[in-house]
Amino acid sequence: MSTKQIVALLNSHVDGDEEQFLSIALQVAAQEARQGNVEEADRLKRLVQKARDRGTVGVPKGQTPIPLARPRGELQGLVESAYPKTTLDSMVLSDDLRRRLSRIVRQQSDRATLRDHGQVPATHILLVGPPGTGKTMTAAALAGELRLPLFTVRLESLFSRFFGETAGKLRLLFDQIAQTRAVYLLDEFDAIGSRRGDPNDVGEIRRVLNSVxxxxxEPNSTDSVVIAATNHSEMLDNALARRFDEVVEYSLPDDQAASLLLNRRLGKFKPAAKSWSKVKPLLNGLSQGELVRAADAVVRDAILADAARVTIDNLCAALSDRQAFRVRFHPEPSAK
Incomplete structure (x- = not known):
């Protein structure tokens, strides 16, 4: 352990910042692992997990506070922090998607048990699918389920703002992942995950891809969940795609899922069920995000009109508007 790490440990102890104290201990564990001292690193990780479990004794399940953590130093302004309360139950998911996401939550929640048996939880997740199908909401739901902060970095803007320095900025992000347990969302991941050798490739993108x-x-000493989201999985480098523990694919909802989502979003304002037949032909091809926007628009109108329900005509009009928008900006919805 370096003098700097010992000083940081003592400072966090004096300040009563137990989370920072444990994060530094995990840094030491990661350093030991890199030096080949795997047994010592695992022992440190188990002790940290035991300390964290001790801190939640007597607290009802699901009520543990989300640790307050924010990007520091040069990461400020590059990474957005949030503390979601979203859960998987608040999402309309297929049985297969719910099963796979619940498995990730279970592995993360019981990661100490896995380590006792020489296993580690899934930590690198790739979400692929069309825009508006729930990838970003999934990151928020996993953070909410695990009671962890959500850090979001939009890689496209990182390139545009710091072209020539992107690899260095990402290294700062990777260092934070090694220090602070959280859910990290790398949105627009195809910005850095494009295939090497692409005719449009440039040296900076190759350096960034090699860094990733x-x-x-590297060992994920904090068991942070790193989520990459992309609308263009076909652009990802094969070597990168193979490194994810889980690849979760999203698609547009079928009529049943779309109806369920609309009903849930409309809540007490939903129109009578007997008039629903007029709505169903307008659901085809709309993403979850587009359905939510249509529902929210008519609910706002109903609230301002002091109406108890939305009218079926207003709902159909809102869905037609979303269909027109889709046709205008996505003329080939079947090409994913």
Missing amino acids: LAFME
């Missing part, structure tokens, strides 16, 4: 490949091989 190296990072994904």
Whole structure:
């Protein structure tokens, strides 16, 4: 352990910042692992997990506070922090998607048990699918389920603001992942995960991609959940795609899922069920995000009109508007 780490440990102890104290201990564990001292690193990780479990004794399940953590230093302004209360139950998911996401939550929640048996939880997740199908909401739901902060970095803006320095900025992000347990969402992941050798490739993108490949091989000492989301899975480099523990694919909802989502979003304002037949032909091809926007629009109108329910005509008009928008900006919805 370096003098700097010892000073940081003592400072966090004096300040009563137990989370920072444990994060530094995990840094030491990661350093030991990189030096080949795997047994010592695992022992440190188990002790940290025991300390964290001790801190939640007597607290009802699901009520543990989300640790307050924010990006520091040069990461400020590059990473957005949030503390979601979203859960998987608040999402309309297929049985297969719910099963796979619940498995990730279970592994993360019982990661100490897995480590006792020489296993580690899934930590690198790739979400792929069309815009508006629930990828970003999934990141929020996993953070909410695990009572962890959600850090979001939009990689496209990182490139545009710091072109030539992107690899260095990402290294700062990777260092935070090694220090602070959280859910990290790398949105628009195809911005850095494009295939090497692409005719439009440039040296900076290759350096960034190599940095990400190296990072994904590093031990995840904090068991942070790193989520990459993309609308263009076909653009990802094969070597990068293989490094994810789970690849979860999203698609547009079928009529049943779309109806369920609309009913849930409309809540007490939903129109009578007997008039629902007029709505169903307008659901085809709309994403979850587009359905939510249509529902919210008519609910706002109903509230301002002091109406108890939305009218079926207003709902159909809102869905037609979303269909027109889809046709205008996504003329080939079947091409994913």
